[in-house]
Amino acid sequence: MSTNPVPVEPETAAEATFETQPDWRLAGFLPYQLSIASNAVSSLIAERYRKRFGLKVMEWRVMAVLGDGANAACTQQALTRITLMDKVAVNRACKVLEERGLIxxxxxxxDGRSHLLELTGDGRAIHAEVMPLALATERELFEGFAPDERAAFREFLGRMHKRAAGLATGD
Structure with missing residues (x-):
């Protein structure tokens, strides 16, 4: 009687890739790396302004977009598209910000069927205080990176975003 296992043919391309790469680890998977890096950076920045301004990450993202000159006033649907956040999360963040008088x-x-959202005077004041903190954190994160490495990093992120968006739309 043989104790050798009988090889089984993989049923899907994903299984084939996994089976042929036994050293595969989640930590080396690009979407996972991007997600945890993004979450770590967002959490770091959020912690720095959560205590002072009482803002959660999603709320600050909405304010940051509305505080950007190109998006000074936009619809909730546009906020969802720009931030790539779930529409329920955007709705919840907008509701909290509106209740606080920040938007x-x-x-x-x-389009008379929709409204534009914009920062109020109080919202602009908080945005003006948070942005220097966020930019200081960005400088800290890039400490130890040469200027050309920072530029390359930003270029690679932009290209990855463009590629993912193209694949999602079939371009």
Whole structure:
């Protein structure tokens, strides 16, 4: 009687890849690496302004987008698209920010069925205080990176985002 296992053919391409790469580890998987790096950076920045301003990560992302000159007023749907956040998370963040008086709804002259969201005076004041903290944290994160490494990192992230978006839309 043989004790050697009978090889089984993989049923899917994913199984084939996993079976042919026995050293595969989650820590080396690009989507996982991007996710944990993003979460670590977001958590670091969030912790620095959560205590002072009472903002959660999703709330700050909405404020950051609305505080950006290109998106000074936009619809909730546009916020969802720009941030790549779930529409429920965007809705919840907008509701909290509106209740706190940090954003307001204004009529959308282009489309009477929707409203534009924009920062209030209080929202702009907080944005003006948080941005220097966020930028200081970014400088800390890039300490030890040469200027060309920082530029390459940003270029690679931009290319990865563009590639993923293209694959998602079939381009």
């Amino acid at each position: 307001q709804r204004v009529p959308n002259e282009r």
